[in-house]
Amino acid sequence: MAVTVNTLKEMKQSGEKFTCLTSYDATFAQVVSSTGVEVILIGDSLGMVLQGNDSTLPVTLEDMTYHTQCVSNGNQGALLMADMPFMSYATPAQAMESAAALMQSGAHMVKLEGGDWLCETIRLLSERGIPTCAHLGLTPQTVNKMGGYKVQGRLDDQANKMVSDAIALAIAGADVILLECVPAHLAEKITQSVDIPVIGIGAGNKTDGQVLVIHDMLGVTSGHRPKFVKNFLEGNSSISAAIENYITDVKSGAFPSEEHTFK
Ligand SMILES: Nc1nc(=O)c2c([nH]1)NC[C@@H]1CN(c3ccc(C(=O)N[C@@H](CCC(=O)O)C(=O)O)cc3)CN21
Ligand SMILES: CC(C)C(=O)C(=O)O
Numbered sequence: 001m002a003v004t005v006n007t008l009k010e011m012k013q014s015g016e017k018f019t020c021l022t023s024y025d026a027t028f029a030q031v032v033s034s035t036g037v038e039v040i041l042i043g044d045s046l047g048m049v050l051q052g053n054d055s056t057l058p059v060t061l062e063d064m065t066y067h068t069q070c071v072s073n074g075n076q077g078a079l080l081m082a083d084m085p086f087m088s089y090a091t092p093a094q095a096m097e098s099a100a101a102l103m104q105s106g107a108h109m110v111k112l113e114g115g116d117w118l119c120e121t122i123r124l125l126s127e128r129g130i131p132t133c134a135h136l137g138l139t140p141q142t143v144n145k146m147g148g149y150k151v152q153g154r155l156d157d158q159a160n161k162m163v164s165d166a167i168a169l170a171i172a173g174a175d176v177i178l179l180e181c182v183p184a185h186l187a188e189k190i191t192q193s194v195d196i197p198v199i200g201i202g203a204g205n206k207t208d209g210q211v212l213v214i215h216d217m218l219g220v221t222s223g224h225r226p227k228f229v230k231n232f233l234e235g236n237s238s239i240s241a242a243i244e245n246y247i248t249d250v251k252s253g254a255f256p257s258e259e260h261t262f263k
């Protein structure tokens with residue numbers, strides 16, 4: 001049966017962890033979804049892993065609609081979440097148009113990077129029937145403001161702001177929160193503070209779900225490998241076995257372990 005926003009909410013309530021992996025094409029989407037991963041992210045990380053750029057900023061809305069359509073064609077029942085690319089949601093009106101293009105390409109939900117300033121946009125999208133995921137913590141589209149890909153929320157002020165942003169975004173109508181590169185204790189606090197599902201990457205094992213870039217979990221990352229990455233192909237003889245192993249380890253809480261977690 002197809003995964004919906006309700007499935008994820010029920011899983012949060014029952015305490016069953018869910019998984020998410022990126023896919024950018026129909027063949028991977030077919031393998032990932034039929035192995036039982038609940039959510040597929042069509043990530044703007046494609047700007048780095050497919051296009052070879054050193055950030056996600058060059059990715060266009062057209063790139064995202066193209067890959068969302070490809071993934072949609074191969075998908076077997078996963079919830080498809082598509083990233084809104086850099087500067088495609090600078091105003092609420094622009095966000096409506098960009099989100100419409102992604103939904104018409106096959107997405108079931110859109111993801112936007114930012115804190116409480118996104119509340120109005122999320123409210124408008126929600127009212128128009130578009131589920132949203134708000135991405136907090138390390139937000140790669142703001143790498144130039146952050147001064148690099150660094151753990152976020154280590155200072156008390158920053159941490160408190162992240163908790164209040166998450167609560168405000170949930171009240172505005174966000175269906176999911178995604179936390180990237182935040183200390184595990186902060187991610188746990190945010191997960192307990194909202195009743196919508198929280199997905200983590202580099203955010204410890206207490207969030208409701210986990211996400212990784214598919215290339216990273218298959219050990220084909222080129223260049224710097226972030227601390228939260230684990231190669232699941234090691235010790236497994238096929239891609240689907242690696243994905244099954246990832247699902248098992250997320251559900252049991254074995255992944256991410258201490259070595260993949262920020263304090
Ligand atoms: N292949 C790939 N995997 C990703 O997870 C990913 C992408 N690309 N592209 C888009 C963003 C960029 N991401 C990144 C990139 C680098 C770090 C990184 O190097 N982090 C440091 C943190 C150091 C610190 O502050 O302590 C690390 O060592 O993990 C984290 C996330 C996550 N996303
Ligand atoms: C790293 C994940 C969360 C992402 O936003 C992406 O793949 O673009």
Ligand SMILES: [Mg+2]
Pocket residue numbers: 043044045056083140
């Ligand atoms: Mg992204």
